[in-house]
Amino acid sequence: MSDLHAARRTRLRERCAAVGSAAALISRPANVRYLAGGVPPGAALLLGPAQDVLLCPQALCDDAGEGRPAEDLRVLVLPAGGGDPALAAAELAAGAGAESLAVEEHHLTVTRHRALAAASTRLRLADLGRTVEQLRLIKDDDELSCLRIAAEITDHALGELLESILVGRTERHLALELDRRLADHGAEGSAFPTSVGTGPNSGRAGHRPTDRRVEEGDFLTVRLGARYRGYRCELGRTFVIGSSPDSWQIELYELVFAAQRAGREALAPGVEYREVDRAARQMLDSAGYGEGLEPATGHGVGLEIDEDPRLSPAAMGKLDACVPVTVQPGVQIPGRGGVRIDDTLVVRPPADGGPELLTITTKELLAL
C-alpha cells in the first residue's frame, strides 16, 4: 500500500517538475488521501522540495477511522490551536528553500490563498490545477477491487430490503434501513445520502427521503452506495409496488431501461464522454422527455462519489480503460413519478468483454 502511494506521488512530482515547480501543496481531501493513504480530516500534504510531509491538525490525529498514512511519509502533528496545516506546509516549503509552490486553486478559498501568500513572501504561488484529479481518473487494481467490494455490499443491502414488506413504510425509514444494511455488510458508511422516492417522488434526481409511505401501485426508486476503504459506488433501481403495473409504468420503465442500456453499451476506451451521454439522452429526448433531463447521464466514481469524467452533452474528452463511471438516466413526470436506473461500471476494451458491470442487481421491472 505504501509503495502504491509513493508511486502516485512520484507521478505527481514528474508533472510538477514539467511545469517548473519543485514543491506542491495538496489540500483537497480526496487528493490528500489518494497520495498519502488514510489521513485525518483537515490534513494537508506537502510534496517536496525535500521529503514529503503530511501535516495534521492536532485534535483529529487520534482518529484512526479509515486506515493509516503511508509509512514513508513524515507526519507532522500541529499543536492544539496550531492553525491551518496548509499554512504550516507553506512555511515548511519556504524553509526548505523552495522558490515556488504549486497549490490547488480550485480548492483553496481566496482568503486561505491570501494567508498562504502572506505567510511566505519569498515563495511564488503557482496553480497545480486539477493535476491530482487527472491522475485519479484511471484506477489501479487496488482501487478497482475496493470498488468491486463496495458494489457487492450495495447489491446485498438492496437485495435484503426487497425481501421485506414495503407497503406502509416511509421513504425515510427505508433509507435508514438501507444504511443499516450497508453497515451490516461491511461498508464504512454510505457513499452519499441514500435516496428513496415513492409515488410522485419516484424517479426524481437527488430526492431526499420524506415521510411519504409506500402505497400499492407506486413506483419506488432507490439510490444507494457503500463506501469501502474510501471508495464509493452507486446503484439505483426502480420497482413497482403491487402485482400489476399500469401500462404507463411499463412503457416508461422500458424506455428508461433502453436508454440506460444504450449508455452502458456505448462505454469503451476511446469513446467521447458526450457520445455516451448522447446514446442515452437521445432515446429519452425523442420520446418527448428531453426538457426535464439532468445535465449529465453519468459521472466517474472513486474516492468521491462525483468525480471526473462527466458524461454530459458539453463534456470534452475520451474514456480510458479502467475508468469507473455511472450510467444513470432517469425520467420524472411531475405529479406521477418516474424511473431511474443507475449502475456503476468499469470501462474495458471490447476484447476484454466490454464494460465490467459492478452493480449486478437485476434490472427487470420487479413488482414487489
Add this chain to the structure above:
Amino acid sequence: MSDLHAARRTRLRERCAAVGSAAALISRPANVRYLAGGVPPGAALLLGPAQDVLLCPQALCDDAGEGRPAEDLRVLVLPAGGGDPALAAAELAAGAGAESLAVEEHHLTVTRHRALAAASTRLRLADLGRTVEQLRLIKDDDELSCLRIAAEITDHALGELLESILVGRTERHLALELDRRLADHGAEGSAFPTSVGTGPNSGRAGHRPTDRRVEEGDFLTVRLGARYRGYRCELGRTFVIGSSPDSWQIELYELVFAAQRAGREALAPGVEYREVDRAARQMLDSAGYGEGLEPATGHGVGLEIDEDPRLSPAAMGKLDACVPVTVQPGVQIPGRGGVRIDDTLVVRPPADGGPELLTITTKELLAL
C-alpha cells in the same frame, strides 16, 4: 417567514452600504439559506443592486426537501448545464449597473473568484468577509424555537436507546439506531455524523463508530444531534456499562462533570469567549489532563453545527444574549477511555434565569 428573511436581507444591505457596495453575492450555503429560506444545494443569492435574486442550478430546483425560498425573492432557474449560479449572479449585477460586488472570499475558491472577475470586467469585486456569519450569531425567536425542537428530538432519541440492551452491540449499530430514532421523532436528519465510542474509544473527540462491541465495565460515550428546519443541536453523554463503575471511572466522570458545569455556569452576556473556555479547561488542566485537550471547549450552533463563536483560549469577543453554544469538555486516557459531556445552551442574562439548557438528558453517571 418571508418577512423574516427580508428583514435579514435589509440588515445585510445596510452593512454593505456602509462599506460602499450596492450589491453582494452570497455563496456559502448556510448564509444563502439564512437570507433566502429553503433553497436547493448550489444556489447563490444576489443582493441588489435592484431586486434580490436567488439563482438555482436547474437539476436541483425540483427538490422541495427543506422548505421553499422566501416569497419576495425573484427565483432564477438556470438551464441544464447552465454553469455556476455565482457567475450568472455576477453577470446580472453588472447588467443592472452595479459597479462593485461584495463576495464571500472565505467561501469562493481562487478559481471561482477568478472566473467571476473575468466574466464581468466592469465589476470591481470586494470582500464581504464574514458579515453574514456575524448576523447569524444572535438567533431570533424563530431560530431558537427550531433549536429547542431539535434538542427535544435529540433527548428523546437518546432516552429510548438507554432503555434497550446495549452489551454486545457494536458502536456502528448503536450509531445507526440513534439515527433511526432521530428520524422517528421528526428530525430531517442528523446534525453531524453520530458518534458512539466504547471502552478505549470512549471520550475520544470526533470518534467514528467502529465494529467494537459494548462490554461490561466499558465507558460508553455518545454524541448525537437532530437537524430540524435546518437547525442543528448537539448532545453528548457518557455512561458506564454494568452495575459497579470502577473508582477511576467515577473520579474521571466527576472531574469532567465539574469542568462542564463550570463552563455552563460561566455563560452570560458580556462574558469573553475565552473566559468560558478557561472555566472548564483549568479544572481539567490542574488535574493533569491539560495536554490532550481539544483546542476549544465549545462552539456556536445554528444552521451549521460548528459556527461562531468559538470557545477557545485565543478566541476574541464576548457572548451576547440569544447566542446558542455547546459546552463540551472531555478527557480521554489513551488505551483506557474517557468521558465527554456535551450540552447545547442559549446564553441568557442572569435576570432571565441564566443560560437556557436545551439538551436536558440527565448528567448523572448512569450505570446501564
